[in-house]
Amino acid sequence: MGGILNHRIGSASGAGPARDVRPGTSPTSAKELSRAVQAKLADESRSAARMREFVFTDADFEKIRKLIYQHAGISLAPVKQDMVYSRLARRLRARGDKTFAEYLARLEKDAAEWETFVNSLTTNLTSFYRESHHFDILAEHLVKRSATKPLRIWCAAASTGEEPYSIAITACEALRTLSPAVEIWASDIDTNVLAHGQQGVYSMDRIERMSRERVERFFLRGKGDRQGFAKVRPELQKLIRFLRINLLDRDWGLNGQFDAIFCRNVMIYFDKPTQYQILKRFVPLLKPDGLLFAGHSESFMHASDLLRSRGRTVYERADASRS
Structure with a gap:
């Protein structure tokens, strides 16, 4: 998010010249900036959703957040929605499921898939002598x-x-x-x-x-x-x-x-x-x-x-x- 504020941002509609935002911005300008950033993020989110192979609703994401928290204690932040879609869409393809709702309904009855579900959502960044x-x-x-x-x-x-x-x-x-x-x-x-x-x-x-x-x-x-x-x-x-x-x-x-x-x-x-x-x-x-x-x-x-x-x-x- 911090990097977004350093970009040159035009109006929320995309029209008008780009302008620099610097310290000392007036409250009105700050509000405009906030609306522009939110609009930009919303546009990007809608664009990503249109490109998705499977329908992935906010309700699907919230159910996944609840399941992984209950099963593994992992707290998924809202900003992880695209990451979750990317990782679990592979499972839908592999299993032949048509929707996330179908996958999640079957998941709760499939012990083997539970293991794969958790494996898909865990992060495994590591190296030899990390923090030496x-x-x-x-x-x-x-x-x-x-x-x-x-x-x-x-x-x-x-x-x-x-x-x-x-x-x-x-x-x-x-x-x-x-x-x-x-x-x-x-x-x-x-x-x-x-x-x-x-x-x-x-x-x-x-x-x-x-x-x-x-x-x-x-x-x-x-x-x-x-x-x-x-x-x-x-x-x-x-x-x-x-x-x-x-x-x-x-x-x-x-x-x-x-x-x-x-x-x-x-x-x-x-x-x-x-x-x-x-x-x-x-x-x-x-x-x-x-x-x-x-x-x-x-x-x-x-x-x-x-x-x-x-x-x-x-x-x-x-x-x-x-x-």
């Missing part, structure tokens, strides 16, 4: 706790595997062995990305930001028809267990406590009450001196009774003793 400072902190944490065996880490939003493998590499480097006493649980709600992570195969452009030494030590380069790809070494794969977990499920199927939990760039999709309930369940799963790693845009100030910030989006239990 967290892995420096993790390495120091693991060295301090190296007497604990095994060290247990839960990656609660594993996506296609880059994050849990980054954790595994960090553990190997910090503890100076390819077979560290570390157990890593890598979970996600999306079964498609979990399958990718289990395979551990990535295009070379996914790992090119890592040092050559790190790539040579922890990856096997593909040959022949696999050229341009690399596979994670078996030693790393042995450290990780991939499993499906919906953070809204009553039972996560996890036993014992963890030395660290990574739940990064996930909470931004939940509203504050849902965030709080999930964080409340994280706390007893963290060891007294365990660490919770969050995404760079996430803040848990609303859960200060549960977690205490250590800075750089790293948290500890609020009842933990200061080290």
Whole structure:
């Protein structure tokens, strides 16, 4: 939205010369600008709707918002309507449904399609060593706790595997062995990305930001028809267990406590009450001196009774003793 205000905008009807809008605009001009922006957005929305293959009503979108919130805790903003249409229209084509109403009516009776529905609406942006400072902190944490065996880490939003493998590499480097006493649980709600992570195969452009030494030590380069790809070494794969977990499920199927939990760039999709309930369940799963790693845009100030910030989006239990 902010970018729209920097454009040269004509009258709402499209007639008349374009004019610059600068600070100090009068209230009347500001109102005109607001109407022009709203008209422009409405025109774009109507234009997009005319180009759609399937009828997609506001009621359809609201039902989808309700279903994905109830099933996965994801809060879809109104601006996500076009994204939702684009992703789910593929499902209508694949199933032969004629309308979104037909698809949604059948969805509630089809367990397999429920899984695909959730997979379609989840976002899986990830990379190796994303927010790299967290892995420096993790390495120091693991060295301090190296007497604990095994060290247990839960990656609660594993996506296609880059994050849990980054954790595994960090553990190997910090503890100076390819077979560290570390157990890593890598979970996600999306079964498609979990399958990718289990395979551990990535295009070379996914790992090119890592040092050559790190790539040579922890990856096997593909040959022949696999050229341009690399596979994670078996030693790393042995450290990780991939499993499906919906953070809204009553039972996560996890036993014992963890030395660290990574739940990064996930909470931004939940509203504050849902965030709080999930964080409340994280706390007893963290060891007294365990660490919770969050995404760079996430803040848990609303859960200060549960977690205490250590800075750089790293948290500890609020009842933990200061080290």
